[in-house]
Amino acid sequence: MKVVFATLLLVTLVLTSSLIDTTMALSIFFFGEGYCEKKCGVRCSKAGVKDRCLKYCGICCEECKCVPSGTYGNKHECPCYRDKKNNKGKPKCP
Structure with a gap:
């Protein structure tokens, strides 16, 4: 049970960080530096x-x-x- 929870937590963190990077990239694409x-x-x-x-x-x-x-x-x-x-x-x- 602990292994499943740890794996789920790790996957969630990876997906969240990639979503933030994508959002920031879209903002720079549309509004540019x-x-x-x-x-x-x-x-x-x-x-x-x-x-x-x-x-x-x-x-x-x-x-x-x-x-x-x-x-x-x-x-x-x-x-x-x-x-x-x-x-x-x-x-x-x-």
């Missing part, structure tokens, strides 16, 4: 305070996994990005 930096670079290209725009855009992109196209507006393309608010109730994402 540098995805947020590229998208936010375009989004903030005409911003008056570029450093602040890049900071908040990066935070929103990491959480929402999307950035609206263009330099302004189009927030309907990414509802999570659109709906994020700061502590004063104003839009958090540029």
Whole structure:
């Protein structure tokens, strides 16, 4: 009985670790390393305070996994990005 339990536990651990690796690989495939930096670079290209725009855009992109196209507006393309608010109730994402 102990051998069966130990074997089952080992198989479960191996399958779980491979599932986590697959999930991370899919995330990198779809969003790639540098995805947020590229998208936010375009989004903030005409911003008056570029450093602040890049900071908040990066935070929103990491959480929402999307950035609206263009330099302004189009927030309907990414509802999570659109709906994020700061502590004063104003839009958090540029």
